[in-house]
Amino acid sequence: MTTDVRISEAGLADKPLLEIRDLAISFKTGSGEVQAVRNAHLTIMPGETVAIVGESGSGKSTTALAAIGLLPGNGRVSGGQILLDGEDISHASEKRMIELRGNTIGMVPQDPMSNLNPVWKIGYQVKETLRANGRPSGPADVAEVLSQAGLPDAERRAKQYPHEFSGGMRQRALIAIGLSCQPRLLIADEPTSALDVTVQRQILDHLETMTSELGTSVLLITHDLGLAAERADKVVVMYRGNVVEAGPSLELLQNPQHPYTQRLVASAPSLASRRIQVAKELGVESDELLAPGGPVVVEPTMTEDVLQIQNLRKVFKLRSGFGKSTDFTAVDDVSFNVKRGTTTAIVGESGSGKSTVAQMVLNLQKPTSGKIVFDGVDTSTLNNKEIFAFRRRVQPIFQDPYGSLDPMYNIFRTIEEPLRTHKVGDKASREKKVRELLDQVALPQSTMQRYPNELSGGQRQRVAIARALALDPEVIICDEAVSALDVLVQAQVLNLLADLQSRLGLTYLFITHDLAVVRQIADHVCVMEKGKLVETGSTDDVFDAPQRDYTKALLHAIPGARLMLPPEVA
Amino acid sequence: MIQYILRRLLQIIPVFIGTTLLVYFMVFALPGDPIRALFGDRPPSEAVIAQLRQQYNLDQPFWVQYGLFLKNLFTFNLGVDFTGQPIAASLGRIFPVTVMLAVEALIIQTVFGVTFGLIAGLRKGRVFDATVLIASLVVIAIPTFVLGFVLQLLIGVQLGWAKPTVGATADWGNLILPATVLGLVSFAYVLRLTRASVIENMNADYVRTATAKGLSRPRVVVTHILRNSMIPVITYLGASLGGLMGGAIVTESIFNVPGVGQKLFQAVIRSEGPTVVAIVSVLVLVFVIANLLVDLLYAWLDPRIRYEN
Numbered sequence: 001m002t003t004d005v006r007i008s009e010a011g012l013a014d015k016p017l018l019e020i021r022d023l024a025i026s027f028k029t030g031s032g033e034v035q036a037v038r039n040a041h042l043t044i045m046p047g048e049t050v051a052i053v054g055e056s057g058s059g060k061s062t063t064a065l066a067a068i069g070l071l072p073g074n075g076r077v078s079g080g081q082i083l084l085d086g087e088d089i090s091h092a093s094e095k096r097m098i099e100l101r102g103n104t105i106g107m108v109p110q111d112p113m114s115n116l117n118p119v120w121k122i123g124y125q126v127k128e129t130l131r132a133n134g135r136p137s138g139p140a141d142v143a144e145v146l147s148q149a150g151l152p153d154a155e156r157r158a159k160q161y162p163h164e165f166s167g168g169m170r171q172r173a174l175i176a177i178g179l180s181c182q183p184r185l186l187i188a189d190e191p192t193s194a195l196d197v198t199v200q201r202q203i204l205d206h207l208e209t210m211t212s213e214l215g216t217s218v219l220l221i222t223h224d225l226g227l228a229a230e231r232a233d234k235v236v237v238m239y240r241g242n243v244v245e246a247g248p249s250l251e252l253l254q255n256p257q258h259p260y261t262q263r264l265v266a267s268a269p270s271l272a273s274r275r276i277q278v279a280k281e282l283g284v285e286s287d288e289l290l291a292p293g294g295p296v297v298v299e300p301t302m303t304e305d306v307l308q309i310q311n312l313r314k315v316f317k318l319r320s321g322f323g324k325s326t327d328f329t330a331v332d333d334v335s336f337n338v339k340r341g342t343t344t345a346i347v348g349e350s351g352s353g354k355s356t357v358a359q360m361v362l363n364l365q366k367p368t369s370g371k372i373v374f375d376g377v378d379t380s381t382l383n384n385k386e387i388f389a390f391r392r393r394v395q396p397i398f399q400d401p402y403g404s405l406d407p408m409y410n411i412f413r414t415i416e417e418p419l420r421t422h423k424v425g426d427k428a429s430r431e432k433k434v435r436e437l438l439d440q441v442a443l444p445q446s447t448m449q450r451y452p453n454e455l456s457g458g459q460r461q462r463v464a465i466a467r468a469l470a471l472d473p474e475v476i477i478c479d480e481a482v483s484a485l486d487v488l489v490q491a492q493v494l495n496l497l498a499d500l501q502s503r504l505g506l507t508y509l510f511i512t513h514d515l516a517v518v519r520q521i522a523d524h525v526c527v528m529e530k531g532k533l534v535e536t537g538s539t540d541d542v543f544d545a546p547q548r549d550y551t552k553a554l555l556h557a558i559p560g561a562r563l564m565l566p567p568e569v570a
Numbered sequence: 571m572i573q574y575i576l577r578r579l580l581q582i583i584p585v586f587i588g589t590t591l592l593v594y595f596m597v598f599a600l601p602g603d604p605i606r607a608l609f610g611d612r613p614p615s616e617a618v619i620a621q622l623r624q625q626y627n628l629d630q631p632f633w634v635q636y637g638l639f640l641k642n643l644f645t646f647n648l649g650v651d652f653t654g655q656p657i658a659a660s661l662g663r664i665f666p667v668t669v670m671l672a673v674e675a676l677i678i679q680t681v682f683g684v685t686f687g688l689i690a691g692l693r694k695g696r697v698f699d700a701t702v703l704i705a706s707l708v709v710i711a712i713p714t715f716v717l718g719f720v721l722q723l724l725i726g727v728q729l730g731w732a733k734p735t736v737g738a739t740a741d742w743g744n745l746i747l748p749a750t751v752l753g754l755v756s757f758a759y760v761l762r763l764t765r766a767s768v769i770e771n772m773n774a775d776y777v778r779t780a781t782a783k784g785l786s787r788p789r790v791v792v793t794h795i796l797r798n799s800m801i802p803v804i805t806y807l808g809a810s811l812g813g814l815m816g817g818a819i820v821t822e823s824i825f826n827v828p829g830v831g832q833k834l835f836q837a838v839i840r841s842e843g844p845t846v847v848a849i850v851s852v853l854v855l856v857f858v859i860a861n862l863l864v865d866l867l868y869a870w871l872d873p874r875i876r877y878e879n
Contacts, residue, residue, distance in 0.1 A: 070778055094787070102784025109782070114775040117794050119872055128793070129783040161873045177783060 017085060017217045018044040018067065018185055024079035025062055025071065036062050036075065037241045044185065049211070049218040051232035051249070053225050053264070055486040059241040060221050061110075064187045066090070067219065068105050069097035084185070102133040106183035106216075108207075110190040112170035116162040122146070122173050123158030126180060133181040149176035150206045167350070168199040175207055182214055189221045196349035196513055201557035204231060223486060225268040226516075227559035229253045237261045267491035306475060306507050307338035307361065312370035314356050330356045332531040333370075338524075340474070343501065343508040345522035345539070347515055347554065353531040358479050358511045362396055363387055374475075392422055395468040399480035401460035405452040411438075411463055412448035418470045437466040441496060458489035465496065469504075479511045494521055516558050519543060527551050578862050586854055587640075593850045594636050597843040626652075626844075639844060643851070651837070651845045660833065661848060667740040668829035671822075672814040674742060674749035679757040680807060687764025687803075688796060694769055703765075706758035718751045718824040735826040748825040752818055756810045763806055767799035774798070801871050808864025812857040 025037040037059040044050045052060040065071050067082055069092065082090040089100065101107075109115040116125060123142045130137035130145070139158070146154035149172045162170055171191065178186055191207065192200040208231065211218050222228050228235050229249040236246040237260065244258040256262045314331040331353040338344045346354040359365040361372055363379055372379045374390065382390055395418075398404040405414055412434055419430045435445050441462040452460055461481065468476055478497070482490045498521060500506060510522055518525055518539065525542045527535040527550065535548045546552045605622050613619075623629045626649075627638050642649055648657035690699040709717070726734025726747055733744040771777065772795050780794045781787075819831035830849060837845035869875045 068782055070782060072773075098784055098786055100784075101782055107779070107782035109775060109779050111775060115779045117776040117780070117798065118874055119798055120793070121873075128780075128785060128789070132783060132785045132789065163874045174779070177779075181784070 014045065015086070016043045016083075017046045017048075018042075018219070019083040020063065020067070020080070021083065022080035023063065023066065023077065023082060023090070025059070025066055025075060026078040027072075028074040028076075033078075035078075035241060037066075040080070040238070040241075040243050042236045042243065042246065044217045044219060046184070046217055047212075047215045048234070049208075049220060049232045050234045050236060051220040051222055051228035052236045052238055053222055053228045054238035055223055055488060057240070058238040060238045061189055063238070064189055064219055064221050067185075068101060068107055068187055069094075070107075102129055102181045102183065104184055106178040106181065106186045108171075108175050108178040108186065108188040108191045110193060112167050112174055112195070115174055116165075116170055118162055121159055121161055122165065126158065126173070126177055129177050129180050135181055145180045146173065146176045148210065149173070149179070150202075151176065167195055168203065171195060171199075171203055172206075175203070175210070179210055179214065179216070183216060185217045185219065186211060187219045187221070190223070191220075193223070197515065197557040197559075198349060198553050200559075224559050225253070225264050225487070230559055237264065263488060268487050304340045305337040306340040306375055307509070308371075308373040309337070309357070309361070310335050310371040310373065312357065312360060312372065313368045314353070314360060314365065315368045329531050331360070331367075334526075334528070334531075334533045335370075336524075336526050336533065336536055338475075338507060338509060340507050341501070341505045342523040343510055343521055344524040344526065345510040345512060345518040346526045346528055347512060347518055348528035349513060349554075351530070352528040354511050354513075354528050355479055357528075358396075358477050358509065361509060362394060362477055363390060388422075392471045393473050394475045394477065395471065395473040396477045396479060397461075397464050397468050397481040399483055401457055401464055401484065402452075404464055405460055407452050410449055410451050411455075414452075414463060415467045415470055418467060422471060424471070433470065434466075437469055440469065440500065441466045456489075457485055458493060461485060461489075461493055462496070465493075465500075469500070472504075473506070475507045475509065477509045477511070480513070481510070482517060483512065483514060490517070497521065515554055527554065575862070575866070578865070582855070582858050585858055586851065589854045590640075590847050590851055591636060594639065594843060594847050595632065597838070597841060597846050598632050598635070600841045635843070639847060643848075648848050649844050652840055652842050657845055657848050660845075661852065664828060664830050664833045665852065667745075667827060668815055668818065668822075668831070670740060670742065671745050671749055671752065671818060671827060671829060672811065674745055675753035675756075675814050676807065676811060677753075678750055679753035679760050679810070682753075683757045683760025684764050684796075684800075684803065687761040688768055688791075688799070690761070691765040691768025691799075692772065692791065692795075694765075699765075702761065706761050709754050709758040714751065714755060714820050715824065717754060718748075718821055721747060721751055722824060736828070737826055738828060740827060740829075745827070748818075748821050748827055751824075752814060752821045756806075756814070759806060759810075760803060763803050764799060767802050768795055771795050771798045797871065801868065804864060804867050804871060808860050808867075811860045812853070815856055816853045 020040055020042050023037055023040040024035065025040075026033045026035050028034075040059070040063050042050060042052070042063075052063060054060040062071070062075065066075075066077055067084075067089075069089065071077070077090045080090065081088045084100070084104070089097070092100075116122070123139070123146075126142045126145050127137045130141060135141070139155070142158050143154040146158055151157050151169065151172045157165075157169075162173075165173065175191070178188075188207065192203050195203065204227075207218075210216075218232075220228065220232055225235075229252070232249050234247065235249045235252050237244050237252070237258065239258075239260045245252060245256065245261045252261065253265060256265050312331055312334045313329065316328045316330055318326050318328045334353075334357060336344070346357060348354045356365065360367050363372075363382070367380065374394065379387075379390060409417070412431075415434045415437055416430050419425065419433060424430065425433065434448065438445050438447060443459060443462050443466070447455070447459070447463070452463070455463065461484075464481075481497075482493050485493060494517065497508065501508065508521075510518070512518060522539045525535075525537065525539050526533055527542070527548070529550045535542060535546065535551045542551060543555065546555055605619050605626075605628065620629070627635050630638070648661070650656050651660065686702050690702045693699050722734050725731050732747045734747070736744050736748065774794075777790060777794050780790045785793075815830065816834070818827075818829060819835050821827070822829045822831040823835075830853070834846065834849050837849065
């Protein structure tokens with residue numbers, strides 16, 4: 001008898017808050033039903049944080065949205081159960097879901113730029129949440145909620161509109177809204193993926209503090225395995241709609257079973273850089289870990305400076321009232337050199353001026369003062385004809401592979417365009433060149449007749465690389481060239497870039513906010529903060545012995561930096 | 571903000587001078603002699619004609635005529651038309667009627683256009699949506715005069731629900747039929763614009779977030795979908811107000827409304843420069859001010875737009 005009582009008591013304490021059993025979700029499309037999620041299962045205990053990790057299209061967000069009844073109109077739960085406190089809510093009425101949302105299940109969405117209604121004050125958007133869930137919603141309550149989420153000067157901030165907030169501030173406001181009614185479960189869908197690393201760390205720290213104080217369970221959706229492992233008690237890995245692996249975070253990271261998880265662990269940039277760090281401490285050369293297919297071929301004897309940036313300044317005039325303008329210094333006295341055949345990374349948060357430097361190097365913007373010397377010639381002295389020739393030798397690859405390819409051009413025309421513009425060869429030789437380029441970036445030649453919308457993000461970025469390579473440039477400026485890609489694709493593209501560099505002797509200027517990527521690809525690092533170059537040096541030096549607090553903060557903010565990871569995991 | 575409004579009001583001056591000059595010139599350049607046309611088949615003596623010419627300044631060169639017109643305008647003396655009535659008095663008679671007609675039409679097209687557009691947008695692809703879309707297409711396709719005569723016959727004469735013609739005494743009640751006809755065409759555009767805007771907004775991330783906050787469906791629709799969707803619609807409504815005021819010639823003729831359209835049409839036929847320009851001047855003012863109001867409303871609806879210089 002007594003044993004029975006004990007068991008039932010234990011059972012009560014161990015009752016999961018959310019249990020997803022054999023969940024299947026399908027979407028109605030033009031060509032019939034498509035299964036987006038199959039046999040998903042996960043359990044969240046009260047107060048626990050569980051992360052779902054996977055690439056885009058893996059069904060991780062869909063699973064989370066189903067739990068709060070927010071599947072898009074053409075989606076439906078086609079099987080299984082979603083048990084919240086034992087109640088199956090997979091087919092609950094809209095009335096019941098409205099009762100649960102806000103009060104019992106809160107949500108922090110992904111993109112802080114698009115998730116706040118631009119036409120309502122922040123305060124109102126908090127207030128309506130409180131009111132809808134029957135909580136006191138006076139100005140003091142609203143300010144209280146906002147200041148708890150770490151928004152300073154909340155009373156004044158509540159009267160502002162979203163466009164007057166920075167990205168980090170908006171995300172704080174969204175966290176405030178998500179937690180305002182003290183829900184028992186918080187669904188955080190990539191809550192910081194749109195933010196700079198340092199802001200990301202602050203926000204995640206704050207979220208962790210708040211949820212542990214309130215005893216809130218968190219379902220964290222992320223594509224970053226390092227981040228998941230660092231923040232969650234348990235990790236669930238999803239791949240193409242299936243849960244392929246689940247378990248305690250560290251265990252899963254150190255001993256991944258499923259091939260997909262193994263690949264994910266191997267290529268997560270945050271983990272890769274950490275791995276290099278661990279390996280170095282054990283005396284392993286980082287090159288051996290880095291090189292995708294064998295040792296790096298580039299001869300270190302090439303020491304000529306192909307690019308010299310000298311005291312570069314860029315001042316923008318900001319309009320501020322009647323005919324007046326204030327100066328905004330985007331780039332302030334930046335100098336560095338880039339050696340031929342090497343990769344130099346410029347790192348910094350948004351607004352640090354790194355992209356402006358890239359634009360000036362590409363001769364797309366004129367420096368206010370200072371010089372850019374390319375191959376011994378000051379680029380500001382070039383006339384139109386010489387600039388045209390200069391563009392042949394310095395090519396860009398931009399961040400957004402969706403936006404930088406013309407949707408009306410097929411891939412052949414896209415890659416051939418620079419050749420045609422610069423009148424290189426005849427029709428036949430250009431076609432031959434395009435075929436070669438496609439080979440170089442490992443795309444099948446049948447891609448030529450396809451259009452950008454028929455390609456995946458990684459394939460499009462390969463096309464962008466092929467286009468940049470078409471004119472046999474010497475320098476390629478990669479402006480956040482891999483930031484928009486999923487980790488596995490990102491790893492492939494980085495490998496491709498490294499491979500092309502060793503074969504063609506290319507020089508890269510790599511603009512990125514992601515230090516983890518820098519660690520994998522760059523020889524030299526320039527760290528920029530608010531327009532100024534605060535630290536520069538070889539990648540190993542900067543990572544091993546950062547001199548400036550800002551650099552340290554950036555390094556510390558890489559997800560997974562605090563994880564203890566044995567090198568053999570790689 | 572006040573600075574912005576002042577600047578916009580000052581902009582009226584060049585717009586006003588430009589349009590009146592243009593219209594005055596066009597009337598001046600019309601072929602035929604307006605005085606002779608007045609008398610038709612029985613021409614008066616040359617002395618009478620010369621005297622009339624002098625009375626209406628028609629013997630002066632164009633620039634002098636225009637200058638005299640401006641001078642009179644600023645001394646609030648609009649002169650008399652060819653029938654001897656003071657122009658100011660007839661403007662005072664016709665404009666209230668047309669304003670009433672335009673406002674009534676505006677209300678009809680806004681209320682029905684936005685309501686139907688919202689429902690159609692929210693139920694995209696269903697029966698209601700399809701029906702409304704086809705119906706609005708039919709309305710756009712049928713010329714106003716056909717629509718006017720059909721409604722006049724059907725509702726005004728056969729069913730007797732509303733007065734078929736307006737006549738001398740126009741009021742809100744008996745203007746309902748012409749106002750409906752006038753509003754119908756813009757109604758179809760308002761509907762389609764609202765529908766498209768609603769469809770775009772209802773899939774916005776912030777609408778999903780609003781739902782996730784626990785708001786009821788009606789609240790989400792009104793505060794987060796409808797308000798954001800009104801921004802393009804307001805712009806169109808402002809632009810259409812000018813059209814409703816000045817472009818009601820056909821409707822006013824069908825329903826015998828003593829308004830601006832009829833008067834303007836007669837004045838153009840008679841080459842009555844001063845009357846035409848006087849009416850057009852008022853219309854220009856209405857148009858410019860309506861657009862200013864739209865811009866202010868726009869800033870209120872969308873706080874990202876600010877008119878600080």
